[in-house]
Amino acid sequence: MTDTTAQTKSDAVAERFVTAFREDGFTHIPSLLTAEEVARYREAALDAIERHGKTAGMGGGGTALVQTKGAWWKHETLRNLSRHPRIGAVAEQLAGMPLRVWGGEAFAKHPHDEVPTIWHDDLTFAPLDSRMTMNAWIALVDVPVERGCLTFLPESHRRADPYRGELSAARENPDSYLFTQWPQLGWSPRVTVPLRAGDATFHQSRVGHMAGGNTSEETREAFIITYTDAEATYQPLPGQSPLEDLEPGQLPPDDRYPRVSDFG
Known part of the structure; x- marks a missing residue:
């Protein structure tokens, strides 16, 4: 892959956030969206959830966590959120x-869905050969601890090999695979990050994380944008259903998987 690091912008956020992201594997960016943007994107997210939402597979333990499938492509407003220039920068x-x-x-x-989202990393499930894959977890409502904010294992992206977990092991033991494959993570510090509406956390795909149950009276709504190295190639994992629009080894097409550099 070509090293094109010099083409990226360097003034979107203060350097302390960059340092935290690279050292800990995650960072919290406050006020990433304005109140007006939060209201617009929350309305669109609720519409997409009502029309396309299904129970998420990584909830574990019987949680009724609902997620969309393809919302960033099916819904124009959410497509705009996925291509948000500042978030991409x-x-x-x-x-x-x-x-x-x-x-x-x-x-x-939803309220009183008190089952937490299980401990996991995202790399285990990512069908990509990539130098970097990351998620921006954007709060569309206030997410205090009791509403189910995220908890991270700092520096867990630096753990010893195996670099990538076995997808089959994660499917067979979704509640425990992270700590079975990397027992040392059981002794790691844990950092819980409450968010205000419009805040976001960014985390690398190898970082262990979970989300608490929602013991509050309000629904927790969020939008997650997944980014990957612009030169990453599609590599389906053993036992994973192939994507219809990509061939193994293919560079994802820019019209379907847009480059951040092309955002307006």
């Missing part, structure tokens, strides 16, 4: 390389 500065959008989905965890 922040992602590229954190990563230090050109990125493209790999996906974007809306999530809802």
Whole structure:
């Protein structure tokens, strides 16, 4: 792959956020969206969830966590959110390389759905050969601890090999595979990050994380944008259903998986 790091912007966020992202594997960016943007994107997310939402596979333990499938492509407003220039610029500065959008989905965890989303990493499930894959988890409502914010394992992206978990092991033991394959993570510090509406966390795909249950009276709504290295290639994992629009080894087409550098 060509090293095109120099093409990325470097002034979207303060350097302390870049340092945290690279050292800890995640960072919290406050006020990424304005109140007006939050209201517009939340309305679109609720519409997409109502029309396309299904129970998420990674909830674990019987949670009724609902997520969309393909919302960033089916819904114009959410497509605009996935291509948000400032969010993309922040992602590229954190990563230090050109990125493209790999996906974007809306999530809802309803009141009194007290089952947490299980501990996991995203790399285990990513069908990509990529130097960097990351998620921007954008709060569309206030997400205090009792509403189910994320908890991270700092520096878990630096853990010893195997670099990538086995997809089959994660499917057979979704509640425990992370700590079975990397027992040392059980002794890692855990950092919980409450968010205000419009805040976001960015985390690398190898970072262990979970989300708490929603013990509050309000629905927790969020939108997650997945970015990957702009030069990443599609590599389906053993036992994974292939994507209809890509062939193994293919560079994703820019019209379907847009490069951040092309955002307006």
